[in-house]
Amino acid sequence: MAASNKKPSIPKGTRDFGPVEMARRNYIFDTIRNVYALYGFQQIETPAMENLSTLMGKYGEEGDKLLFKILNSGDFIKGAEVPGGAQAGLLSTVELNRLAAQLCEKGLRYDLTVPFARYVVQHRDELQMPFKRYQVQPVWRADRPQKGRYREFYQFDGDVVGSDSLLNEVELMQIVDEVFSRFGVRVCIKINNRKILTGIAEVIGAADKIVDITVAIDKLDKIGLDNVNAELKEDGLSDEQIAQLQPIIALEGTNDEKLDTIANVLASSEVGLKGVEELRFILDTLKALQLRNELQLDLTLARGLNYYTGAIFEVKALDVQIGSITGGGRYDNLTGIFGMPGLSGVGISFGIDRIFDVLNQLDAYPEAALSTTQLLFVNFGSAEAAYSLPALAQCRAAGISCEIYPDAAKMKKQMQYANAKQVPFVAIAGETEMAEGKFTLKNMQTGEQQLLTTAEVIAAVQS
Amino acid sequence: MAASNKKPSIPKGTRDFGPVEMARRNYIFDTIRNVYALYGFQQIETPAMENLSTLMGKYGEEGDKLLFKILNSGDFIKGAEVPGGAQAGLLSTVELNRLAAQLCEKGLRYDLTVPFARYVVQHRDELQMPFKRYQVQPVWRADRPQKGRYREFYQFDGDVVGSDSLLNEVELMQIVDEVFSRFGVRVCIKINNRKILTGIAEVIGAADKIVDITVAIDKLDKIGLDNVNAELKEDGLSDEQIAQLQPIIALEGTNDEKLDTIANVLASSEVGLKGVEELRFILDTLKALQLRNELQLDLTLARGLNYYTGAIFEVKALDVQIGSITGGGRYDNLTGIFGMPGLSGVGISFGIDRIFDVLNQLDAYPEAALSTTQLLFVNFGSAEAAYSLPALAQCRAAGISCEIYPDAAKMKKQMQYANAKQVPFVAIAGETEMAEGKFTLKNMQTGEQQLLTTAEVIAAVQS
Numbered sequence: 057m058a059a060s061n062k063k064p065s066i067p068k069g070t071r072d073f074g075p076v077e078m079a080r081r082n083y084i085f086d087t088i089r090n091v092y093a094l095y096g097f098q099q100i101e102t103p104a105m106e107n108l109s110t111l112m113g114k115y116g117e118e119g120d121k122l123l124f125k126i127l128n129s130g131d132f133i134k135g136a137e138v139p140g141g142a143q144a145g146l147l148s149t150v151e152l153n154r155l156a157a158q159l160c161e162k163g164l165r166y167d168l169t170v171p172f173a174r175y176v177v178q179h180r181d182e183l184q185m186p187f188k189r190y191q192v193q194p195v196w197r198a199d200r201p202q203k204g205r206y207r208e209f210y211q212f213d214g215d216v217v218g219s220d221s222l223l224n225e226v227e228l229m230q231i232v233d234e235v236f237s238r239f240g241v242r243v244c245i246k247i248n249n250r251k252i253l254t255g256i257a258e259v260i261g262a263a264d265k266i267v268d269i270t271v272a273i274d275k276l277d278k279i280g281l282d283n284v285n286a287e288l289k290e291d292g293l294s295d296e297q298i299a300q301l302q303p304i305i306a307l308e309g310t311n312d313e314k315l316d317t318i319a320n321v322l323a324s325s326e327v328g329l330k331g332v333e334e335l336r337f338i339l340d341t342l343k344a345l346q347l348r349n350e351l352q353l354d355l356t357l358a359r360g361l362n363y364y365t366g367a368i369f370e371v372k373a374l375d376v377q378i379g380s381i382t383g384g385g386r387y388d389n390l391t392g393i394f395g396m397p398g399l400s401g402v403g404i405s406f407g408i409d410r411i412f413d414v415l416n417q418l419d420a421y422p423e424a425a426l427s428t429t430q431l432l433f434v435n436f437g438s439a440e441a442a443y444s445l446p447a448l449a450q451c452r453a454a455g456i457s458c459e460i461y462p463d464a465a466k467m468k469k470q471m472q473y474a475n476a477k478q479v480p481f482v483a484i485a486g487e488t489e490m491a492e493g494k495f496t497l498k499n500m501q502t503g504e505q506q507l508l509t510t511a512e513v514i515a516a517v518q519s
Numbered sequence: 520m521a522a523s524n525k526k527p528s529i530p531k532g533t534r535d536f537g538p539v540e541m542a543r544r545n546y547i548f549d550t551i552r553n554v555y556a557l558y559g560f561q562q563i564e565t566p567a568m569e570n571l572s573t574l575m576g577k578y579g580e581e582g583d584k585l586l587f588k589i590l591n592s593g594d595f596i597k598g599a600e601v602p603g604g605a606q607a608g609l610l611s612t613v614e615l616n617r618l619a620a621q622l623c624e625k626g627l628r629y630d631l632t633v634p635f636a637r638y639v640v641q642h643r644d645e646l647q648m649p650f651k652r653y654q655v656q657p658v659w660r661a662d663r664p665q666k667g668r669y670r671e672f673y674q675f676d677g678d679v680v681g682s683d684s685l686l687n688e689v690e691l692m693q694i695v696d697e698v699f700s701r702f703g704v705r706v707c708i709k710i711n712n713r714k715i716l717t718g719i720a721e722v723i724g725a726a727d728k729i730v731d732i733t734v735a736i737d738k739l740d741k742i743g744l745d746n747v748n749a750e751l752k753e754d755g756l757s758d759e760q761i762a763q764l765q766p767i768i769a770l771e772g773t774n775d776e777k778l779d780t781i782a783n784v785l786a787s788s789e790v791g792l793k794g795v796e797e798l799r800f801i802l803d804t805l806k807a808l809q810l811r812n813e814l815q816l817d818l819t820l821a822r823g824l825n826y827y828t829g830a831i832f833e834v835k836a837l838d839v840q841i842g843s844i845t846g847g848g849r850y851d852n853l854t855g856i857f858g859m860p861g862l863s864g865v866g867i868s869f870g871i872d873r874i875f876d877v878l879n880q881l882d883a884y885p886e887a888a889l890s891t892t893q894l895l896f897v898n899f900g901s902a903e904a905a906y907s908l909p910a911l912a913q914c915r916a917a918g919i920s921c922e923i924y925p926d927a928a929k930m931k932k933q934m935q936y937a938n939a940k941q942v943p944f945v946a947i948a949g950e951t952e953m954a955e956g957k958f959t960l961k962n963m964q965t966g967e968q969q970l971l972t973t974a975e976v977i978a979a980v981q982s
Contacts, residue, residue, distance in 0.1 A: 064637045064857045067568050067625050072638055074645065075561035075652070082562065094915045096892035096922035096940075098538035099545065103671050104567060104627075104657060105530050105587075124568075125590040127623055129661030156622070160590055162530050164567075174527045175535055182537065184939040186925055189538070194567060198592030208566050221925035223904060230912070341905070345912055394527045429559035441686060442804065449693070449808055452557045459559035462649055462684035476647040477559075 069199070069207030075428070081210075081412060083425035084239075085192060088212055088406055091234045095227055097188040097214055102171040104194070105162045112163075114170045114393060122198045124207075125160035164196040168213045168405075169390075176217060177394040185218030192408075204409065215403030217390055222334060224402050225367045225386065226341045232371055232382055232404065233347040239411070240420045242374040243349050243381070248357035249335045250364050250385070252318060255328015256304060256355075259321060260297040267358060269293075273305050274356035281305065304355060311339050311353045318355075334366060363387055369404060373414050381410045431458040431481045431517050432474045433495075434467065440485050447483070447495065447510040454514045474500060481517050532662070532670030538891070544673075544875060546888035547702075548655060551675055551869055554697045558690055560651040560677055565634040567657075568625045575626075577633045577856060585660045587670075588623035627659040631676045631868075632853075639680060640857040648681030655871075667872065678866030680853055685797060687865050688830045688849065689804045695834055695845055695867065696810040702874070703883045705837040706812050706844070711820035712798045713827045713848070715781060718791015719767060719818075722784060723760040730821060732756075736768050737819035744768065767818060774802050774816045781818075797829060826850055832867060836877050844873045894921040894944045894980050895937045896958075897930065903948050910946070910958065910973040917977045937963060944980050 066072060073081060089099070105126060112120055165171055168191050176183065192212040199205055214231065216224040229245060236243045257266040268291040272284050279287075284305055288298050303321050307314050315336050322328030335353065342351055357368050359380075366386030373381055384404030391399045415421060431451060433444045444460055451458045461470045474482050483495040489507070497513050498505045508516060529535060536544060552562070568589060575583055628634055631654050639646065655675040664670055677694065679687040692708060699706045720729040731754040735747050742750075747768055751761050766784050770777050778799055785791030798816065805814055820831050822843075829849030836844055847867030854862045878884060894914060896907045907923055914921045924933045937945050947959040952970070960976050961968045971979060 062858070064573050064641055065570065066566050066573075066637075066641075067570055070566035070568055072566070072642065073564040074642065075563060078562040078564060093891065094918075094920050096895075096920055098891050099541040100538060101536040101541060103529050103533035103535070104659070105533055105671065107528065107530055110527050110529075122592070124592060126627070127588040127590055127619055129585070129587060155618075156590055159619070159622070164589070174529075178527055178529070179535065179537065184936055186936075188922070196567070208568065216925065219925040223898075223923060223925045226908075227922075227925075234915075341908065344905070345908060428556065428561050432559075435686075442807070445689075445804065445808060452697075455557075457557050457559055459651070459690075460686060462679065462682040462686045462690075473647055473649075 067207070069201030069205075071206060071208070076426070079426045079428065080415065080421055081408070083421055084408060084411055084415065085212070087238050088235055089190070089192070091231055091238065092190045092214055094234075095188070095231055097190045100172075100175060100189050100191055101193060102165070102168075102175055102191070104165055104196075106165060106171055106174065108161055108163045110174050110394075111166060111170060115166055119166065123166055124164040124196045124198050125156065126162040126164065127159055128161055165193070166197060167195050168193060168211045169403075170393075172213070172215065173390045173394060176399065177391050177396045180396065183218075186216050186224070187218055188214075188216045190214040204413075206409070210408045212406040212408050213403055214405075215390075215401050217399055217401030220400055222337050222367075223341075225334075225338050226345075228384065228402060228404050229338070229342055229351065229369070230345065230347065232369070233349050235406070236371070237348045239415060241411075241414055241418060244372045244374055245347075245349055245351045246354040246357050246370045246372065247335065247338065247351060248354055248368040249331035250361065250366055250368060251327045251331025251334065252322070252355065253331075253358065253361070255322040255325035255331055256301070258325045258328060260293070260300045262293060262297060265291060265293060267361060269301065270356045270358040276305060307355060311351065314353045315339075331366075338367065359383055360385055365400075367402065376414045376417050378410055378414060381407045381414060383407075427457075427478065427480070429457050429459050429477055429479045431456055431483060431513070432470070432477075432479045433458065433460040433483045433485070434470050435461040435464050436486055437464045440464075440490065443485055443490050444483070444495075447513070450510050451514055451517070454518070456514060456517050483513060530670070532664030532668075534669060534671070539889070542889045542891065543878065543884055544871070546884055547871060547874055547878065548675070550701050551698055552653070552655070554694055554701065555653045555677055557697075558651070558694055560653045563635075563638060563652050563654055564656060565628070565631075565638055565654070567628055567659075569628055569634055569637065571624055571626045573637050574629060574633060578629055582629065585662055586629055587627040587659045587661050588619065589625040589627065590622055591624055628656070629660060630658050631656060631674045632866075633856075635676070635678065636854045637857060639862065640854050640859045643859065646681075649679050649687070650681055651677075651679045653677040667876075669872070673871045675869040675871050676866060677868075678864050680862055680864030683863055685800050685830075686804075688797075688801050689808075691847065691865060691867050692801070692805055692814065692832070693808065693810065695832070696812050698869070699834070700811045702878060704874075704877055704881065707835050707837055708810075708812055708814045709817040709820050709833045709835065710798065710801065710814060711817055711831045712794035713824065713829055713831060714790050714794025714797065715785070715818065716794075716821065716824070718785040718788035718794055719764070721788045721791060723756070723763045725756060725760060728754060728756060730824065732764065733819045733821040739768060770818060774814065777816045778802075794829075801830065822846055823848055828863075830865065839877045839880050841873055841877060844870045844877060846870075890920075890941065890943070892920050892922050892940055892942045894919055894946060894976070895933070895940075895942045896921065896923040896946045896948070897933050898924040898927050899949055900927045903927075903953065906948055906953050907946070907958075910976070913973050914977055914980070917981070919977060919980050946976060 111123055192210060194208050194210050196208050199207060201207055232245055253266050257263045272287045276284050285298050303317050307317060315332055319332045357370050359368060359370060364385035365388040368385040369383055370380045371382035382404055386402040388400045390401050433448060435441050441460060448458055448460055461473060480500055482498045482500060485495050489495050494507050494509055495513055496505050497508050497516055574586055655673060657671050657673050659671050662668055662670060695708055716729050720726045735750045739747050748761050766780050770780060778795055782795045802814060820833050822831060822833060827848035828851040831848040832846055833843045834845035845867055849865040851863045853864050896911060898904050904923060911921055911923055924936060943963055945961045945963060952958050957970050957972055958976055959968050960971050960979055
């Protein structure tokens, strides 16, 4: 092993998670996991490496470039050739890309959706439909790293496939509501429907303009109605089309009122009315279930427009300035890319890194979730340590996380350790305590000290 | 997106984990995690990708070959050249290896030890020593896949660094004992000490023969004393050396008796006696703590001989034929390879895949750990579904995992779903039940049916 004196580092865009961050992240993961379990979702995991044939062509041309490719191992050499005509010396981009294609058969997971689709097709004979799965694993993207954008990050996806029922949408909204309620984070759940957007485009006869339209409408609060209309005109809409859009742009009122307005505008569009009906069912059903967070119909929601075919969701934190922290929608054809058509589903993805940022900003972690060691036994030497060990065993049997400082170090050092780890209680056993068969229990917050038996120590720490 | 009709697959040596496997694996992970937490260990995570400069040269020449290398992304092309003199056409092994070195700067984590060492050095200023960390993440090796050997597998490591105290060894043995007790798996914890092996080699004057000696002794039960001695002779030991080894080869009795014998043989070896003293402390301390599993001094334990400097551990399952399911030891110099000398520690690694096999063979999973949905509400249509949803919300508020079949499918199909997911209770609401404000609760195991209010349903499922 060659020694190096250069301080080691990690690849840019990747992160180490230390004990405090991990405790926080585990709190987030466990909370979401527990809620999914309450709704009968089951976890799966897929390999970090997928065949490039599984990944390529699924994320567009840009996406292909962002795949991390893995060099074939062992006999990767066999059959690889320098592309025709290359000479010794610098290779051209085209030549190297062709060479890379020969050298790599595997790539790192880019998201959880394509591996999930691959999983469903590969295991179709074992799966019980509808299949409710969640999956929480890292994904990798060769993006240029920047603030808040990483090359390795976790995704946390939940999907129900093999059922067209809108009850699945209802359930996912309940899950979102429950998760953020447990986090103590106030959110607004925004909801839209792709069919409504299609209907709008249909009614005004501008199928190719729907993205422009949602982008323009989205600016209403910032730039005002006149400027929105001007922008729509720039986008190539006629005055008549813009006039037709006015009730949609100025959409106001409760969700019910909005739906009525939209239904009016879309009276001639079958698909548009279908979208209204779907949305009405979801909103009405959820109204009866009394969610704790607000649900808001928002026509400017156009995420994943090429992918989603029905409901579209997005969750915004109310008390922190940050983009969408969760999103999803219904899709019609998850597995068609792998030759198994017609499997529809609906899913959501929790944005772990942003939720982490939100909880950090709000300091919303419950103390119990972050505390590790509850009780540290001070170590004065081998006799005292031997005296303490059975008490440690009893504390642990009672479910108390505890440790003994392993070395008979100076008291100051041991207390410093307790402080750094934010241990709330310290147990001390010297000659006096040992003679009485007791411990002095120090409350690190109040400074209060009590001479207690092990059973009393357990009771005091647990209370 | 190009559609393909070929059933997709995953790279060889990798695995998908479906819902049942994940529930089992989570039970294993959570159990170990909970025990570590009881002992004040904290979790960290490191990136899947490390710089190749961090990984290369740390696992020997063979290990370097087994690293999965990641093709540089984006501008990986810049500066890459065909090695001097290469012509168009097939590249030689040397040429391609040199090219690969230019094309790859990152590799996938090969184990958790080197990333941990890198982590400790990189974050030395933030860490409170002694640092008790556990880490559970996948690692990747470009090994030839075979039964029980994968290219992606989880490791679960726990280490205490920055303390020479033998209390750390004691604690790790307690952790092992607690973990396997919780699993309900009977194990034998074997323990040895590198210093004793060094002492033996010192005493007989054959420092280079210690591996041969342990290998030969290990065969005693199978081939008998005469054959062991013959093998030692073949290994190049003199008759005198073999005579000196006789008490060691024939080592018998309790751990205390064995230690007395060894101490006698090693009377002239300072390092050997130090090993005896260390082992005696660990075994005596643990005797007082009354572990539930047997601890056995085993001189043939020589794992990681080049790495470990003190205690060496290995755990064997008693009721399943399988190799070591957990192992570890003390090392003197974790971080020297990264220019930070003198940091010693002791650690263990749980063999997740083998533990999984053991628990599968013993069918040792508690039912509660594997059950997902406890209660399925049958769906007869929209009115019945609307009637059921508030009851579902109440059940979940009471902590019961439940779901409603999302579609109004045939009863048979819904019951089949309940059976496939091994749901123990099904709630049915038709006209009669709705008129009475109740549900028919069916116990799927006994077939028993009861007409109950939602509160009674909750009580019945929880009992």
